[in-house]
Amino acid sequence: MRNGSNHTDDDSNLFAVGGEMNLMKKRKDLDNKHDDKEFGDQTSIKKARVIWSVDLHQKFVKAVNRIGFDKVGPKKILDLMNVPWLTRENVASHLQKYRLYLSRLQKKNDQKSSTGLSFLNSLNKQQNDGAIDNFRYSDGTLKLHMDTTSHEVDLNGTVTRPTIEKIRASISDITDPKIRKSSQIGCNQPFESAESEANHTVYEYSPVSTQCSWNEVPKRLLKKEQNTQKHFQIDQPLSMNSNPSDYKSDYVSPVNSMVSEIDTFPSQSKSLIANDQSPDIVFTSSLSSKAPGYNLGCISDMEIYQRNLLLDSHAASTPLDEYYNMNFGMQNMEMSEYYDPWLIAEVPTNLYDSADYS
DNA sequence: TCAAAAATAT
DNA sequence: GATATTTTTG
Numbered sequence: 001m002r003n004g005s006n007h008t009d010d011d012s013n014l015f016a017v018g019g020e021m022n023l024m025k026k027r028k029d030l031d032n033k034h035d036d037k038e039f040g041d042q043t044s045i046k047k048a049r050v051i052w053s054v055d056l057h058q059k060f061v062k063a064v065n066r067i068g069f070d071k072v073g074p075k076k077i078l079d080l081m082n083v084p085w086l087t088r089e090n091v092a093s094h095l096q097k098y099r100l101y102l103s104r105l106q107k108k109n110d111q112k113s114s115t116g117l118s119f120l121n122s123l124n125k126q127q128n129d130g131a132i133d134n135f136r137y138s139d140g141t142l143k144l145h146m147d148t149t150s151h152e153v154d155l156n157g158t159v160t161r162p163t164i165e166k167i168r169a170s171i172s173d174i175t176d177p178k179i180r181k182s183s184q185i186g187c188n189q190p191f192e193s194a195e196s197e198a199n200h201t202v203y204e205y206s207p208v209s210t211q212c213s214w215n216e217v218p219k220r221l222l223k224k225e226q227n228t229q230k231h232f233q234i235d236q237p238l239s240m241n242s243n244p245s246d247y248k249s250d251y252v253s254p255v256n257s258m259v260s261e262i263d264t265f266p267s268q269s270k271s272l273i274a275n276d277q278s279p280d281i282v283f284t285s286s287l288s289s290k291a292p293g294y295n296l297g298c299i300s301d302m303e304i305y306q307r308n309l310l311l312d313s314h315a316a317s318t319p320l321d322e323y324y325n326m327n328f329g330m331q332n333m334e335m336s337e338y339y340d341p342w343l344i345a346e347v348p349t350n351l352y353d354s355a356d357y358s
Numbered sequence: 359t360c361a362a363a364a365a366t367a368t
Numbered sequence: 369g370a371t372a373t374t375t376t377t378g
Contacts (some may be wrong), residue, residue, distance in 0.1 A: 047365095049363085049364060049365075049376075050363095052363085073370095074370095088369095089366075091365095093363085093364055093365060093366085094364080095370095096364095096371070097362090165373075195369070270364070
């Protein structure tokens with residue numbers, strides 16, 4: 001529909017103008033060729049490519065989880081989703097991708113849990129990598145990384161300190177005024193209305209709104225640490241994987257990687273200024289002094305993304321940023337209250353490493 | 359130009 | 369319905 005109606009309208013208008021057409025035609029050349037062919041019979045107007053918006057995907061995931069992983073099939077999903085214009089093929093295709101994603105996810109987890117001791121190494125490595133990675137994102141934001149590994153570590157008690165302190169240090173580097181301010185702004189926005197909108201809503205924000213990641217996080221995990229103490233902004237999550245290349249554009253597992261990001265790192269005053277003018281960071285994350293690991297990373301980046309969209313439609317971030325934004329990471333925040341639990345779909349529980357959340 | 363997403367073919 | 373392959377997109 002997107003292409004269909006809009007473009008053909010444009011084209012026909014142009015066509016009427018005639019004289020000016022050539023100029024425009026160059027631009028629209030491709031489309032016109034299409035149209036020529038397609039106008040032969042009205043019936044063959046190319047059907048729109050389905051864009052799996054956040055909402056749509058959430059529906060999808062919800063359906064999948066409802067049906068149960070073993071019994072799931074495109075048809076059933078389609079039924080449950082109850083989206084009239086969607087076809088079985090659409091769903092099938094999406095399901096294929098989804099399965100692919102999940103299996104990779106699982107592989108990652110297995111890998112991780114079987115590596116045993118080496119997770120310490122990977123923790124360090126990851127933090128280092130993170131530091132480097134931070135600059136891959138040219139938006140000047142600092143990402144603070146945290147991994148479930150650190151959570152495990154935390155539980156063990158042993159290695160907890162460094163991690164936490166590292167984070168704390170970073171946090172305290174950030175001085176409050178601006179962050180606080182913009183955090184608040186972001187946080188106080190009402191999300192619900194927008195979130196519960198039908199799919200179409202999202203389209204209005206395209207082109208950037210359409211990407212999504214699979215991350216879906218069990219609600220209950222969010223509830224565990226409600227008392228939050230520090231607020232800081234998060235923006236772009238980043239994969240924490242020890243195997244970055246592999247994850248370049250992967251969907252990030254909620255289990256595997258949790259990321260918080262702190263804007264306003266001293267060395268990156270650039271972004272400070274930018275944010276000052278138009279705070280593009282919208283969410284607040286929280287660190288509990290008790291169990292940072294726990295507290296981190298319990299919300300889907302999709303949702304974050306969605307919120308970002310809604311709250312910040314004039315977006316300071318570039319499409320590219322947005323793009324990456326979607327593909328990476330988990331974030332956590334104290335947003336639970338803002339959510340309608342219904343709207344949050346979950347990844348099958350068996351995919352979570354139970355140790356991580358037990 | 360490329361990888362990821364979606365469509366389509368098997 | 370699953371998976372492989374192809375096309376489209378950003």
